[in-house]
Amino acid sequence: MTYPILKNLLKTPSGSLQIPLNPNGEINGADQDNKTSKPVQFSLIIPTYNERGNINYIIESLTRLLDPFLPNDYELIIVDDNSPDHTWEIAESLTLTYPQLRVMHRTEEKGLSSAVIRGWQVARGEILGVIDADLQHPPEILLKLLNCIQQGADLAVASRHVDGGGVSEWSLIRRFLSRGAQLLGLIILPSVVGRVSDPMSGYFMVRRRAIAGPILNPLGYKILLEVIGRGNIETIAEVGYVFQERQEGESKVTWKQYIEYILHLIRLRSRGRIARLRQQFNFPVGRFIRFGLVGLSGVFVDMTLLYLLSDSTTLGWELTRSKIIAAEVAIINNFLWNDRWTFGDLSSQQRGWNQRLKRFLKFNMICLAGLVLNVLLLNLFFNIFGINRYVANLIAIALVTVWNFWINLKLSWRVTQVK
Structure with a gap:
């Protein structure tokens, strides 16, 4: 099946990973249409890589949920990292059916965390969210998260470790690694990891004003750590959800993500000292940490x-x-x-x-x-x-x-x- 090529893609921002306070704020290389676009209440980022088997269903599901809840007051932004299966082309063709859908095709950068931030940079919403495209995050939980934000929370997190949460078919080893990573996080960075029950969650939403301003520097997949560690987060709400098994495509979780999680904790713990050490002595701290591991x-x-x-x-x-x-x-x-x-x-x-x-x-x-x-x-x-x-x-x-x-x-x- 062929898909119409509309060439109506969002331009990928460049420069630092910084969220503007104003939805129409100036961002290097960002889509200039934002300056004349009407702000919306909610912007949801869907990072993708080889998700052509899921993309149609996830957009249809999200639209069915959000249309009656936020009529004409939300947007869905797909940020695709140049998928070999051309996920972005399928997504772009869907914009004919779903006018609230926007698509960004990245060719110079890769990585889930930076994809989410680049999406937030061009977003028009006062509430910024992220959800996986692989259907492992149940879309219906979005409405509960939105209710938490509307009731005053700065950050609402979908958690596997509170009432109503869990995992479906995880092996004992994967459960052990997940809990071990959380325990390690509590040891290295308790002030951040200890604020939520599921610090490795990739399903959450945050008020723009709570994360706008600081230059973000995420590593790996776990962007929630960056949001809590560098944002101005006062009130946090958690909603339980059951992590689902992938229906289409292949899982992207590897041992590398656990290593990057540890490195990210160390980077946040240093509060810039690692960067200053690198600048002062020209010492490759990140490479040394990998060498040490x-x-x-x-x-x-x-x-x-x-x-x-x-x-x-x-x-x-x-x-x-x-x-x-x-x-x-x-x-x-x-x-x-x-x-x-x-x-x-x-x-x-x-x-x-x-x-x-x-x-x-x-x-x-x-x-x-x-x-x-x-x-x-x-x-x-x-x-x-x-x-x-x-x-x-x-x-x-x-x-x-x-x-x-x-x-x-x-x-x-x-x-x-x-x-």
Whole structure:
């Protein structure tokens, strides 16, 4: 089936991710029609990527709900990240049937959080909301959220963890990861995460005046953290909902989203100190955090092998030999992850097995130099100071982590920075 191409797409804003206080406010690169458009009470952003199987149904469902509740006083804005399945073309064709629908097709940026903010930047509503296009967020909950805002709340959140909330068919592992992420958030940033029962919710609405002004800097999928952490949110209401299973398309939740969630918490916790540190010392803090997280996986590999090789209940090998073998396996583990993730933007510029082998040899030599220091420190702490071998090993690893990161950044992946 072919769809009419209307070329009536919203222009994507550029510059900082900042919401104007006035719905017709000036935004770099934003759609200029906003200046003459009538403000509406409610603007709902629907970020999409490969959602052609769901888009028609979600628009029809939302329209059926909102037309009698807010007649001619709302808008739906689809923000599509250049979907390979051409979701934006289907959405644009729907504007002939649904005049309240507007479509933005992004080609220069990607990511759910920034998609939502770009949509809010061109929105005309005094209330700004977001809902997934995959039907996992029940549309009927919108009316309850709107009632909460109309009764005075600054932020209304659909929650899986209050009365009436839950998940439909989640595995035990996914439930564990979700709850674990929330617990970790309470430890790192209790002042933000502790204000809502479901800080990882992607289904909510907020008053424009409560979020307008600050420059937003979201990371990953969890934009609610950014709204609470940087907005002027006083009153929060929560409405229970049951998270539904996807009917069409594929889930976009991966392990990467959990890592980005942790990094986002750290960024909010720093209150700008990380950015100032980066500017003052030109130190790539974000890359170092990724390097450290990879290092944690290496610690697990290292400690496990050290136990299997050296403990008297297993092979009972001599400590130094066991440490060298365990460390080398951990080095290989760390290189693979760092080459793919920590320095992935750099290594992608130097493709091929020869280039990867060169990076691995450099990485190995630098880490072996760190290993010499690590072994010396391990024996010092264990044999001289009598510290438990595993605690001594953790201390030694921590002391050489900064060395390994900085030298690897300057040498192992240096060639990929040359233009």
